[in-house]
Amino acid sequence: MDDTLFVVLGTLLGFVSGLVPGVGNTIMIVMSYPLLKDASMLQMLLYYLAIISSSQFSGSIIATVFGVPGESSSLPAVVEGNRMFNRGVGNFAISNAALGSVLGSFVALVSVYLVMPFAIDLIKKFYNNNIQIIILFLASTSICFLLGKSVLQNIFVFSIGILLGLIGTNWSPYFVFLPEVMPYETFPLLMHQIPLFPVIVALYVFPTLLQTSSMFSTYTARIDYEDKNSFYEHFKEFVKHIPSSLRGSAFGAFIGLVPHIGANVSSNISYAIEKKMRKKAGTYHDRGDIKCLVSAETANNSTGLVSLLPLLLIGIPITVSEAVLLSFMEVKSYDINYETTVGAGMFQDIALWFIIINGACFLMAWPLVRYVNILKKISVKQMLWGTGISLVGLTYYLGSMGHEEFYYMTILLVLAPLGYWLRKTEPMCLIIAFVLQDKLTASLGIFYQIHFT
Amino acid sequence: MTKIKLMIIAMFFAIITSNAYSKPILDVIVPSGTSGNAFAESNLISDALKDLGYDSEVVVTKNCVNNKAYMAKDTGRPGVFLRDTGRYVKDESRNCHVEVNDKTFVSVFYKRHQTMCVRADEPFTNMADFLKDKKKVTIANTASLIDGIYDDLSNDTGVKFVRVDYNGSKKIIKGLVAGDTDLMYSGFTKREINNKQIKCVTTSAKTSVEGRPPMNEVFPNWHLNETGTLKYWHAVNIPNSQLATVKADLNKVIESKTVSTYIKKAFMTPGTAIDNQKKAFWDIVGVLTGNKLASK
Numbered sequence: 195m196d197d198t199l200f201v202v203l204g205t206l207l208g209f210v211s212g213l214v215p216g217v218g219n220t221i222m223i224v225m226s227y228p229l230l231k232d233a234s235m236l237q238m239l240l241y242y243l244a245i246i247s248s249s250q251f252s253g254s255i256i257a258t259v260f261g262v263p264g265e266s267s268s269l270p271a272v273v274e275g276n277r278m279f280n281r282g283v284g285n286f287a288i289s290n291a292a293l294g295s296v297l298g299s300f301v302a303l304v305s306v307y308l309v310m311p312f313a314i315d316l317i318k319k320f321y322n323n324n325i326q327i328i329i330l331f332l333a334s335t336s337i338c339f340l341l342g343k344s345v346l347q348n349i350f351v352f353s354i355g356i357l358l359g360l361i362g363t364n365w366s367p368y369f370v371f372l373p374e375v376m377p378y379e380t381f382p383l384l385m386h387q388i389p390l391f392p393v394i395v396a397l398y399v400f401p402t403l404l405q406t407s408s409m410f411s412t413y414t415a416r417i418d419y420e421d422k423n424s425f426y427e428h429f430k431e432f433v434k435h436i437p438s439s440l441r442g443s444a445f446g447a448f449i450g451l452v453p454h455i456g457a458n459v460s461s462n463i464s465y466a467i468e469k470k471m472r473k474k475a476g477t478y479h480d481r482g483d484i485k486c487l488v489s490a491e492t493a494n495n496s497t498g499l500v501s502l503l504p505l506l507l508i509g510i511p512i513t514v515s516e517a518v519l520l521s522f523m524e525v526k527s528y529d530i531n532y533e534t535t536v537g538a539g540m541f542q543d544i545a546l547w548f549i550i551i552n553g554a555c556f557l558m559a560w561p562l563v564r565y566v567n568i569l570k571k572i573s574v575k576q577m578l579w580g581t582g583i584s585l586v587g588l589t590y591y592l593g594s595m596g597h598e599e600f601y602y603m604t605i606l607l608v609l610a611p612l613g614y615w616l617r618k619t620e621p622m623c624l625i626i627a628f629v630l631q632d633k634l635t636a637s638l639g640i641f642y643q644i645h646f647t
Numbered sequence: 648m649t650k651i652k653l654m655i656i657a658m659f660f661a662i663i664t665s666n667a668y669s670k671p672i673l674d675v676i677v678p679s680g681t682s683g684n685a686f687a688e689s690n691l692i693s694d695a696l697k698d699l700g701y702d703s704e705v706v707v708t709k710n711c712v713n714n715k716a717y718m719a720k721d722t723g724r725p726g727v728f729l730r731d732t733g734r735y736v737k738d739e740s741r742n743c744h745v746e747v748n749d750k751t752f753v754s755v756f757y758k759r760h761q762t763m764c765v766r767a768d769e770p771f772t773n774m775a776d777f778l779k780d781k782k783k784v785t786i787a788n789t790a791s792l793i794d795g796i797y798d799d800l801s802n803d804t805g806v807k808f809v810r811v812d813y814n815g816s817k818k819i820i821k822g823l824v825a826g827d828t829d830l831m832y833s834g835f836t837k838r839e840i841n842n843k844q845i846k847c848v849t850t851s852a853k854t855s856v857e858g859r860p861p862m863n864e865v866f867p868n869w870h871l872n873e874t875g876t877l878k879y880w881h882a883v884n885i886p887n888s889q890l891a892t893v894k895a896d897l898n899k900v901i902e903s904k905t906v907s908t909y910i911k912k913a914f915m916t917p918g919t920a921i922d923n924q925k926k927a928f929w930d931i932v933g934v935l936t937g938n939k940l941a942s943k
Binding site for chain 1: 680681683709710712713716741742743785809810811812813814817821822824825826827828
């Protein structure tokens with residue numbers, strides 16, 4: 195398949211992931227594995243970029259019309275957008291969020307291009323083990339300290355992820371998982387570590403779907419969506435909010451580098467700052483403020499590209515969806531770093547496609563938003579069940595491709611009770627620990643050998 | 648009815664004649680991923696086998712466990728897989744035992760030298776100058792090496808050699824270039840030879856290679872100073888009666904233009920130039936697993 199097809203599919207499926215609460219980018223990437231298993235590194239990156247960009251557009255539509263966050267970064271749209279929708283100007287909320295998203299993407303791209311020449315020499319130093327440890331430490335601790343309800347619980351969940359990742363590694367069979375405890379005889383493949391796919395399905399997808407299922411059951415809205423204004427009127431309205439949009443872009447580009455929570459935090463911080471400014475000036479609209487909405491929605495799209503940089507340049511993921519993407523790349527033995535991406539000229543392609551994707555999302559979102567009322571007829575719970583069942587089927591299918599279906603399904607079943615318990619926690623901590631475990635242990639091992647032997 | 652009879656006879660005849668002239672089968676199995684040297688080399692060999700008239704496919708089994716399962720199956724397609732001394736040691740350490748005996752050891756593909764390299768910007772031309780006035784040097788190497796390999800080197804030079812383990816040669820080079828370590832010890836391949844960010848100053852070859860003095864001169868008392876890596880063809884479901892033919896044809900593969908150029912470019916010794924191949928294999932395994940270390 196060529197690059198265009200990956201972009202088109204990524205854009206369409208990203209749009210779907212934004213429409214279904216709880217599915218989100220990570221689960222959509224997981225579900226896309228059969229599609230990505232033979233893709234090139236560029237195709238995987240383009241597909242990923244298309245998903246994260248287009249889900250932002252559809253996520254704000256759902257948030258505005260139904261008051262349900264499709265993506266976690268859509269929370270400001272739930273507040274301001276839905277209030278605007280309820281006072282009859284939801285069409286402006288959606289159009290201005292979309293225009294802001296496009297502007298945010300371009301600002302992020304320009305920022306990246308401006309910073310890139312200065313960063314090149316610095317990036318080469320990032321391969322140094324000491325710097326890698328700092329980045330991995332930040333990526334690991336930030337998720338434990340900034341997400342969920344309890345830091346202690348997050349650390350506990352993170353530790354479980356590390357332990358699971360250690361099964362079958364050179365380090366563990368001898369002092370963590372004794373051969374007497376682990377069924378290495380029955381499942382010799384355990385000596386080659388637990389496969390990622392059943393782990394993600396059991397310990398991330400299931401708890402996330404259970405969490406969402408308990409929060410939403412249907413799409414409900416008091417009124418139907420309608421838009422009687424012309425494109426020119428929408429654009430004229432957006433021009434008034436360009437300063438808010440630029441502020442959001444700047445925050446998004448900067449905060450995008452905070453591991454794991456970039457999009458969520460940048461969106462909410464931009465929203466909070468804009469709201470404070472508006473309140474101070476006495477111009478904040480209690481029944482839905484469009485400037486606050488535009489700032490927040492611009493920020494999360496700006497973050498999308500920037501948060502991809504650590505992965506592109508030094509091969510370290512800073513979001514769960516990136517971690518899943520990286521593990522897919524590792525299955526194909528792709529080595530992602532500055533030399534294989536920017537150095538090989540891949541970034542030019544990514545930048546060009548990023549502009550096209552955002553333009554296409556904008557053009558697609560506009561006509562499609564008219565059909566948003568159809569969603570009222572669909573049960574969220576049924577969609578979540580469908581997602582879960584198809585992922586179980588996918589696990590079996592992927593296992594059977596290597597004649598390991600019994601092994602894959604056994605892992606899924608054994609881990610399912612743990613997944614059920616994880617619905618009350620932050621399952622992201624476990625997955626990021628599981629995926630980063632080999633990098634963490636390798637870096638710590640190198641650090642120890644260099645400095646303490 | 649006559650037409651049907653004629654068709655059946657024609658088909659029968661076609662099957663008989665196609666079998667009579669069917670190509671011999673020899674698949675090349677890859678017990679690892681699809682991006683490393685093993686996959687590239689397996690494709691190279693498969694193509695060369697096709698040129699020799701074989702029906703040859705590349706089969707990827709990903710890891711040792713899957714490979715064993717594949718070997719146990721009756722696929723009806725004989726094959727070979729490339730296995731080096733380091734992989735043998737690693738498989739054994741992970742309880743994935745694939746026996747090397749007269750029926751499975753076909754022949755040696757090549758012997759590759761080991762090398763020591765430093766960063767290209769280091770201002771010296773030989774190892775003695777590099778080690779001068781140093782009390783400790785960190786050396787990047789693959790994690791599969793056994794403990795204590797640098798002990799006699801440290802004793803001999805008075806400089807403490809501290810090993811730093813990386814998973815794979817790409818990461819070894821990256822670690823050296825990024826400044827994690829002072830030195831690296833790895834296979835002498837195209838990757839090391841063509842990399843402009845590093846300079847390789849000595850190899851495990853018995854004589855100098857393009858101006859690089861051999862390790863047996865630089866470190867005359869080091870037990871690994873002439874130890875390289877040996878890669879052999881492991882037979883999978885090859886009938887005993889065909890083993891000699893397969894061995895002869897694999898030697899022809901080594902001498903084919905593409906394969907011989909590949910071997911020559913990385914200064915490797917082709918299997919056809921190695922006598923007593925099994926002994927050479929076990930000697931290296933002995934050194935890697937510590938037998939020889941104890942005897943030195």
